[in-house]
Amino acid sequence: MKDIDERDGVWISPDFAFLETEAGARIGLTRSERRALKLLTAHPNRLLSRDEILDAVSEPGSDKNDRNIDFLVNRLRRKLSDDARNPRYIATRYGEGYVWIGEAPIAQPAVAGADMVVSAVNGLDNLGDTRETGEGFARALPRAFEVAMGADRRVVYAPGCAGAAEFGAAAPALAAELSFFVDRGHISCVVAVRDFRSGRLIAARRQGFENAVPVRAAAERLARQLYRQVWRVTATMPVRDVPLPVGIYGSTMGESIPLREEAEASNRKMLALAETAELRSLATWQENEKRLRAMLAETPHDAEAKLLLAIAIHSKYVMGGQRLLVQGIDTRGKDEDDMEALVTEALPYVRDKPDHAIMAGKLLHFLRRGYDDLARDLCEEAYATSVSPAGSLAVIGQMRAFAGETDSALDAIEQALNLSPPGSHAHAYALVIKGQALAGAARWDDLKSVRKETYGVSPVLGLMLEPVFAHPGRESYRARAVMLLFSRARAEAQLRNLNYVCARLFRDPAQGANALRPFSGLFAGRFGTAAIPQEVRSAHPRLFAEIS
Template sequence: MGNTQYLHFGDLVLDETCLFARRDGRTIQFTRNERALLLAFFRNPRRLMRRSHLLDAISSSESDPSDRNIDFLVNRLRTKLGDNAKSPKFIATQYGEGYVWVAAPSSVAPTNGFLVIAPAFEPKLLSLDQQGSSMVGRVRDLITTGIGAEYKVLVRENWRPTMEDRLRYLLQLNFNADNGHLNCAATLREMPSKRIVRTYQLRTDATDAHSVTGEADRISDGIVDFLRQAIAAAVAGLGTPVDAPLETRLQQASTRLSASNSMWLANGERLRNGRQQDPANADTALQWCLHLFSRLVHTSPFKEMTHEERSGIESEIEATVLECLPDVEATPMLMLAAAKLLYFINRGHLDLAEDLAERAFARTSDFAAALPVLGQVRQARGDVEGAIIFFDRAIEMAEPGSQFLLHMQVLKCIALLAAGDRPGLEAATAFSLESPHCPPDIGLVIGMMLAPEDSKLPPRLAAALAQIGATGASHAVEMLYFTSARQLTLERARANVMRGLVTHAVRLHGRQAIPAFVLASTGLVIGAGDVGDGPQQIFSPGLDDNKKSQRVRRKSA
């Protein structure tokens, strides 16, 4: 290929010498005069090119050097480039005068995929281009079928990765021609390290379709076998059964990192024994930490958990996870578990949790288990749009009716609530919390959290909140704060998450239902009003709310 450069115009890739262009794996070839016109346009972008100037660019051997021939050539170029005279992207008509090249090379957006296939064709290969493109297409289709459509496989011709690209593997296919043979050197690299993990040499008789197909099948089989083993290794750990089919392991791995997974709570005794038998085993240690995590999030929200008990459990989680970090680097699932736990305990490890999650994600790409952790980290930093992208992608990948799907739907609702996006929240709550995957008491608290604070609770939720009394409501407020609000760095976001439950609890049970530290951390201010049907108000942080709270305080005084 030498130093040939390529210009990108959206999905069109054009050789700067104008010998050919490519789009969607197809080669577009130009005649000598079409090439001459393109070069004239390239050298004079955004400038009016009169027909006389364009005639000068055409070879003197042209049999019909007329303005009409220029119009014919321009129309032919438009057809090949996919252009339209009425809404031109490349060549605009200046009526009565000539033509203007209006297209500017696009800045290529970062590539995001599991595997990028990057074929490179030597210019002299044009005569065998159909066979080369056919081989690339077959390799892409076979790999996609072999590893599953959820793993994004892209084709990028004449492409080189940049620092901004996010991909797990790169398959480079360098084609050349030799006496009627189509040759290809294939190199599979693990990214971003660029470590070569597989190489192949292909040599086919370009006139024999079976030869081309056979070589495409051979390279695809080898790559699929390697990638499936790599994907399986990525979901190892946390008790995922090694003898289950890969698709089952992927689903179970995502579920095992779901906050709604009560399995860890039930397996406490087994994990305790495992820790005693092999205290140096990082996998067992992190499973034990997930059991401790479940004790914090799966006990009844209406029962008391003292701050000393919670702090003790979180201290054990912190110490165990930090001790395990050197031993989890080779196992993405364990990296994600460590990231999830460090994020949850909220002890200043957000940067570390993000680093672990990002690097695990880089090794798994579209593996769904990484998405909730990444979304929660984005949400904690105030990047709700970024969080929603991860949550929506996970929702798309989740099995209908699964535990993982419910977990992701709740996380998305919390993110929208934190952002104060009530219309978005209403659109996202089209699911039921009365699910076998959601403990009933926790479902009640989530429902109270999501219910609009400016209206009465639905009868079922109102009856539950009344039944637990002020003490039970206080415990529920504490649990919601520790599990869903304290990790958010923005005070307003914490206030938005807590306001609904705080408002409804105060309306029924008065100020004593709200722990003082929750008000201090969120900036929420309880306004005047009587318990029961009184219009007690909860003010948020911000200038207008501060003014309101000051007026309430003066009035109360």
């Protein structure tokens, strides 16, 4: 028996990766085609505007043009052998959009690997004549959650699906359970989101249907509100045992590091992949900032949300600061003002939460505005009481490295690495911190193992760190090759950002200079010492006197 959904003589694979005709021919689908087909078939006999389809298929940061949707639909029609003038599947509504007119899906959607599954819809019998309202809301919720979650997430509607044991490692991450009831003539629905594997309740919200609110609008509003709760809990819950920046990033992007399969790609291709990843990281930051600012608009005195927003602003530079500088965007002064206000306002309320307090200390140190002693005390006090060892060890290791306590720093970081799942964001985070500590201490031979381990996590990340963690004067071929691939603007931006997020934070200027030494030497060899940006030159005059 084929593992496919059958619709009017054309089979669509559960993951929408291909079509199969009655004659047995398989026809592959592009990512945009998969997304468009998934959206259309999820809403049979409903008009979908070009803008709705465009939102479903667009990548973060891509150029949106609704005329592209016409070309996309034409491609789908060709693959479906569908005639626009006498359609079997996709009908055109001129000036409005498109409608899927084929049979509605009749088979269970693919639950394995989904980000969320609507696993239970209870109480529809309670609704009587208004049952259609409940069914419409339940059907609209998966798409509403996909929009709220963003980043190419997949939510499926599969009430009564099997439990976690049936899926093993491919179990969905989250489950949404709906319960309908009527009180004094008013319909209500409680939507509870649980961890699919453990059944642990993460968030719940009640939705009423008075005032004739369209079910789609109600689903979109509830999904936004509920997913903000889910995102916040999953980003900060202690059981994750990761530093808060990693939790925030992973809650939006997923837990694994992408691009491991590119080990055999050329240096040029991996550089292009790295630049794509930077754009994606910036899009993630924008999504996180928007979500957190929405939280603060609703609850302006929310201390945790203030701290999380400050962390997100800082993470923007760690993950993609060089991309901003290449684009001529430099809001560091304003961002530092915002971080300072957010952290100092939150501080009285987060000091008794070790995982929050240790990040507050890290951010105060990052500002370099006279908070260094307070920052160090905050971090050490929080570390002493933290119950999240892997997360706190990585942060305290970085803070001790900046203070010049290299051996103590490396001991903490090594333990953090041992506690982090191989290949995870937390693993990569700790590896980069270890490399910073070793570079600051000029332990160049020890950096070789860091470079090797980083390639094991992600070849793209390993390549981009080659010129950062190179042995000065004994740079690898790949380190020199990366610098040759960089434009001057890109290399300048990376040097400025490397100083901003790392080198300037060392207490000992000589260690800060060491952290810049590998990249600076390669930069000067490629573009000349006169090309060194003034802000970096003035921060480390001895280093550039030596290089010159």
